[in-house]
Amino acid sequence: MQVSVENTSALERRMTIGVPAERIETEVNKRLQQTARKAKIPGFRPGKVPMSVIRQRYEDGARQEALGDLIQATFYEAVVEQKLNPAGAPSVEPKTFEKGKDLEYIATFEVFPEFTVAGFESISVERLSADVADSDLDNMLEILRKQNVSFEVADRAAQNEDQLNIDFVGKIDGEAFAGGSATGTQLVLGSGRMIPGFEDGLVGAKAGEERVLNLTFPEDYQNLELAGKTAEFTVTVNTVSAPTLPELNETFFKQFGIKETNIEGFRTEVRKNMERELRQAIKSKVKNQVMDGLLAANPIEVPKALLENEVNRLxxxxxxxxxxxxxxxxxxxxxxxxxxxxRVELGLIVAEVVKQFDLKPDDTRVRELIQEMASAYQEPEQVVAWYYKNEQQMNEVRSVVLEEQVVDTVLQKASVTDKAVSYEEAVKPVEAPQAD
Incomplete structure (x- = not known):
């Protein structure tokens, strides 16, 4: 087998492969012999059909099959021989393709970029630290109560946080538009569910009242056909209902699947969940900074095949x-x-860090992570056992741990500043691309 390689760009390779005719004929004959053993042709007993008849009937198909398999096999042999690492399937173009002659074809493909991850010292990371204060816990309990609010019909004017049952018709230039009308819809004032001005325009309304609201859709409204346009909404208020927050009692606690029946036990469980959320938020923010730093310090070219695959996944x-x-x-x-x-850039960079530092998932950290995730459930021991019986889930956990070890490796060389903040600031999401 003859192989020659041409570098057509930084990542693209054009490889010409020649396969001797003898190897092709060997593969064709092998398939014809297999066919002869089981072919059923009138006038001949199975296994007794003359090879000339078999060749006449089946040689074209056998040759096409053999050529396809040989291209696949010889391409693999060639990339191993040339020590190439394809980043996707090749585009194959036959150069010569005649019976009795050598096969020559051209395979064009991309390879993974070769690089060394560097610049760890240039990465700056701000590592937050925080505690769950009693005031944070009190705020969380109020949030949980508001998430489970009930409403009772009230004979008064609507206020913010009231729930209204309304009918409305929206028109632009006197014409109703798609999605602009509804009947019997429930709307909590102040929820921000409707476009700006809609909910504010209903404060003070009473049941049975009709109001006309002249509003403008935001310029960045998701429906581009409505963005920036002015509309008139005729709204009829059917009922006004006032919110009632639930009491912190056993009935309320049971909604969260918590066995505790008193307020002290419930507060303890909620605090545990908040502390778990806090740890994850801090860890995530550190990871994002590390990944951003790795990307900035290590610009690489991405194979088009990998980029296309990732776009399709998304x-x-x-x-x-x-x-x-x-x-x-x-x-x-x-x-x-x-x-x-x-995603592709980070995947390649993280994989290279793993390779450079010979990182392997730490079994202790794997178990600690599983136990951390299991602690959110009522029967954590059963969750831990389930993970260890499910190899696919275990591999996902190992991948997470390995990525954490990559972050730790970078932090050892990066410039890290510790900063104490409030719980609220620590768990607040950062509007930035997420590392995967």
Missing amino acids: RVQAVQQFGGNIKPDQLPAELFEEQAKR
Whole structure:
């Protein structure tokens, strides 16, 4: 087998492969002999059909099959021989393809970029620290109460946080528009569910009252056909209901699947959950800074094949998340290219750090992470046992731990500043691309 390689770009390789005719004929004959043993042809007993008849009937198909398998096999042999690492399937173009002659074909493909991860010392990380104060716990209990609020019809004017049952019709230039009308819909004033001005315009309204609201859709409204346009909404208030917060009692505690029946026990459980959330938030923010730093210090070229695969994965995820009668390939690739590029770059950089420092998932950390996740459930021992019986889930946990070890490796060389903050600030999401 003859092989020659041409570098057509930083990552693209054009490889010419020659396969001797003798190897092709050997593979063709092997398939014809297999066919002869089981071929059923009128006038001949199974296994007794002359090879000339077998060749006449089946040689073309056997040759096509043999050529396809040989291209696949010899491509693999060639990349191993040339010590290349393809980043996707090759595009194959036959150069010569005649019976009785050597096969020569060209395989064009991309390779993974070769690089060494560097610049750890240039990475700056602000590592937050915080505690769950009693006031934070009190605030969380109020949030839980508000999330489980009930409403009772009230004979008074509407206030913020009241729930209104309304009918409304929206018109633009005197014409009703799609999605602009509803009947019997429930709306909590101050929830921010409707466009600016809609909920504020109903404060003070009473049951049976009709109000006309002249509003403008935001310029960045998700429906581009309505963005920036002025609409008139005629709203009829059917009922006004006042909120009633639940008492912190055994009935309330049971809604959260907590066995505790007193306020002290419930506070303890909520605090545990808050502390777990706090640890995860701090860890996530450190990780994001490390990943941002690695990307900035190690610009690399991304193979197009990997980028395309990641875009397609994000398309599928988007369809699964938002639903609708749409196929993934109908979503514009441009919507996902930036996120896909970041994911692929980070995947390559993290993999290289693992290789450079010979990192392997630490079994102790794997178990600690599983126990941390299991602690959120009523029967943590059963959750831990389930993980250890499920190899796929275990591999996912090992991947998370390995990524944490990458972060720790970088932190040993990076510039790290510790900062004490409040619980609220520590858990507040950062509006930045998430590392995967």
